[in-house]
Amino acid sequence: MAMGLFRVCLVVVTAIINHPLLFPRENATVPENEEEIIRKMQEHQEKLQLEQLRLEEEVARLAAEKEALELVAEEGQKQPEGQAGWDLWSTLCMILFLIIEVWRQDHQDGTLPECTGSDEDELPGLGGTPLQGLTLPNKATLSHFYERCIRGATADAARTREFVEGFVDDLLEALRSICNPDTDMEMEDFIGVDSMYENWQVDRPLLCHLFVPFTPPEPYRFYPELWCASRSVPLDHQGYGQIKVGLADGDPLGCICGKSKLGEDMLCLLHGKNSGVHPSSEMEDLLCAKESPYLDTTRVMKWFQIALTRAWHRIAHKYEFDLAFGQLNTPGSLKIKFRSGKFIPFNLTPVIQYDDSDLYFVSHLPKEPWGDEGGGAGTPASGTEWLLSFAVYERHFLRMTTKALPEGACHLSCLQIASFLLSKQSRLTGPSGLSHYHLKTALLHLLLSQRATDWKAAHLNARLHELFCFLEKSLLEKKLHHFFVGNRKVPEAMGLPEAVRRAEPLNLFRPFVLQRTLYRTTVDSFYEMLKNAPALISEYSLHVPTDHASLPPKAVIL
Incomplete structure (x- = not known):
């Protein structure tokens, strides 16, 4: 039961990190007009909906696995060390999934213009400084x-x-x-x-x-x-x-x-x-x-x-x-x-x-x-x-x-x-x-x-x-x-x-x-x-x- 709650918490954390209002990209910039803003918001909403469906399927799959494991435990309490190893492996998989999601969010919108707050890397130089x-x-x-x-x-x-x-x-x-x-x-x-x-x-x-x-x-x-x-x-x-x-x-x-x-x-x-x-x-x-x-x-x-x-x-x-x-x-x-x-x-x-x-x-x-x-x-x-x-x-x-x-x-x-x-x-x-x-x-x-x-x-x-x-x-x-x-x-x-x-x-x-x-x-x-x-x-x-x-x-x- 505790392991199931832990998995659910990991999924919630993933959703929070992917939320654009809580953790916006630091190199993002505001589009120049309202139509561009609306288009970007719609695209991002569609991505969030797809991500939500995928996460719900993942939660359902994890719940099914949990029920299957509990059924096996009730039938014979066989190989407790193996069960502990399986729980550890599932946890590591969820952590890896979380890291992949964070990396994908940082790179999937690479076509957006960068922030103008510090443009030293984009300015034409005459050599060094x-x-x-x-x-x-x-x-x-x-x-x-x-x-x-x-x-x-x-x-x-x-x-x-x-x-x-x-x-x-x-x-x-x-x-x-x-x-x-x-x-x-x-x-x-x-x-x-x-x-x-x-x-x-x-x-x-x-x-x-x-x-x-x-x-x-x-x-x-x-x-x-x-x-x-x-x-x-x-x-x-x-x-x-x-x-x-x-x-x-x-x-x-x-x-x-x-x-x-x-x-x-x-x-x-x-x-x-x-x-x-x-x-x-x-x-x-x-x-x-x-x-x-x-x-x-x-x-x-x-x-x-x-x-x-x-x-x-x-x-x-x-x-x-x-x-x-x-x-x-x-x-x-x-x-x-x-x-x-x-x-x-x-x-x-x-x-x-x-x-x-x-x-x-x-x-x-x-x-x-x-x-x-x-x-x-x-x-x-x-x-x-x-x-x-x-x-x-x-x-x-x-x-x-x-x-x-x-x-x-x-x-x-x-x-x-x-x-x-x-x-x-x-x-x-x-x-x-x-x-x-x-x-x-x-x-x-x-x-x-x-x-x-x-x-x-x-x-x-x-x-x-x-x-x-x-x-x-x-x-x-x-x-x-x-x-x-x-x-x-x-x-x-x-x-x-x-x-x-x-x-x-x-x-x-x-x-x-x-x-x-x-x-x-x-x-x-x-x-x-x-x-x-x-x-x-x-x-x-x-x-x-x-x-x-x-x-x-x-x-x-x-």
């Missing part, structure tokens, strides 16, 4: 390349910034002149951010990114909510916030356009038209989302584009060029077009300041060349989620760090060369998941961890190699933390909001964990970039392409 096969040009070649191809290409950056800033000042002043201070939002002075203002721009044409903070008319105010803190936020939605619109005294949202008479051509910025909406009516025409007190990014950008168009028409007669909207997928993209056919692009983005900090909520991130996202964040889940931009903090940190580094430090040169190689690789093989923002984030981490003396100009080759090593390690681990979010090593002098310092680290490479194809494409592109780097640097050291989109030397503001 991949970067061991990377041979960067020597110091003299790198310096020659930098002087001819990068420094020369960015020589007119200051003149381009000056021209764009002067025009944007005039444009915003015209916008303010057509706004009603009682009902319209107030536009503040622009703020220059990103590579053009951090002195590492290398892509052509030179592109200025400008933030334009705005505030609501009295008696309203914005109530920013960091990380959408009023509700639980999934990991892939970290790095966002919401902007609630309300009265300064905390009363419910209302509109004063019904209390103030507007001109025929005036537009209330809380409403799409002067429709005399009463505060208690539905908010269908608000810049907020429908029936919501939260600002909608799409409606804000639509209003901003309309306001800029009206402002340009007011001052167009003063200039010898045209102003047009640039990329359709970047709402703040503008382009100055000269009669000669040359142009100057720039991005003008409305933003909202978070409290008294240098953290800003951005309606849309500008697109980097060749499709890379400029801020390292994904696409918002809804129109009320605003992206958090640390661009001003990044500019301040680079300026503060530069003052502490040796004269002629190579940190920006290192970033410029890496950015140049990434742009050229994107032109060759198309965009990947690696962006210029990721390069800058990696450099910021290295600046914080290395000694100041390590960034002397003579160490350019070593620091560039170190930057690529850091990126490789981050790609292998699928982990690149945002430089400011949750980074306690950032100096307190930066003035980061405490909520940002105490937040959980934000992984900019998290999409690679979920998107296997994107990860593979990015890794392949990264190693291809390293492979092509020596030849590319040598080629461009001898030939510097002309730029068709530079600032015309005789552009005149009338």
Whole structure:
């Protein structure tokens, strides 16, 4: 009887081990769509049903053998030692059956894709550790390349910034002149951010990114909510916030356009038209989302584009060029077009300041060349989620760090060369998941961890190699933390909001964990970039392409 119970227990253990929910395969991955999931579940259910039938037959056979053995024992109690040997043999057979079942379960689904958690065995190497096969040009070649191809290409950056800033000042002043201070939002002075203002721009044409903070008319105010803190936020939605619109005294949202008479051509910025909406009516025409007190990014950008168009028409007669909207997928993209056919692009983005900090909520991130996202964040889940931009903090940190580094430090040169190689690789093989923002984030981490003396100009080759090593390690681990979010090593002098310092680290490479194809494409592109780097640097050291989109030397503001 005891031996029979033991056999039954072995069968139960076998079924438990074969159950996919209790002991899933460690190298399994989630199929990419629901139909694939359902198909796999049906196949596995059929296998379990067949296995259950076979186990039931085995249990029945064992029960029959047990009854036969008990019958023999009752008839004569013959050869007890032989019976004990038979029981031992049956037990060994069951154990062997259990081992075979475990092995079969681990190998029968070998066609399933492997987990992307650790892909070191599947990544294309350049021999041993991949970067061991990377041979960067020597110091003299790198310096020659930098002087001819990068420094020369960015020589007119200051003149381009000056021209764009002067025009944007005039444009915003015209916008303010057509706004009603009682009902319209107030536009503040622009703020220059990103590579053009951090002195590492290398892509052509030179592109200025400008933030334009705005505030609501009295008696309203914005109530920013960091990380959408009023509700639980999934990991892939970290790095966002919401902007609630309300009265300064905390009363419910209302509109004063019904209390103030507007001109025929005036537009209330809380409403799409002067429709005399009463505060208690539905908010269908608000810049907020429908029936919501939260600002909608799409409606804000639509209003901003309309306001800029009206402002340009007011001052167009003063200039010898045209102003047009640039990329359709970047709402703040503008382009100055000269009669000669040359142009100057720039991005003008409305933003909202978070409290008294240098953290800003951005309606849309500008697109980097060749499709890379400029801020390292994904696409918002809804129109009320605003992206958090640390661009001003990044500019301040680079300026503060530069003052502490040796004269002629190579940190920006290192970033410029890496950015140049990434742009050229994107032109060759198309965009990947690696962006210029990721390069800058990696450099910021290295600046914080290395000694100041390590960034002397003579160490350019070593620091560039170190930057690529850091990126490789981050790609292998699928982990690149945002430089400011949750980074306690950032100096307190930066003035980061405490909520940002105490937040959980934000992984900019998290999409690679979920998107296997994107990860593979990015890794392949990264190693291809390293492979092509020596030849590319040598080629461009001898030939510097002309730029068709530079600032015309005789552009005149009338």
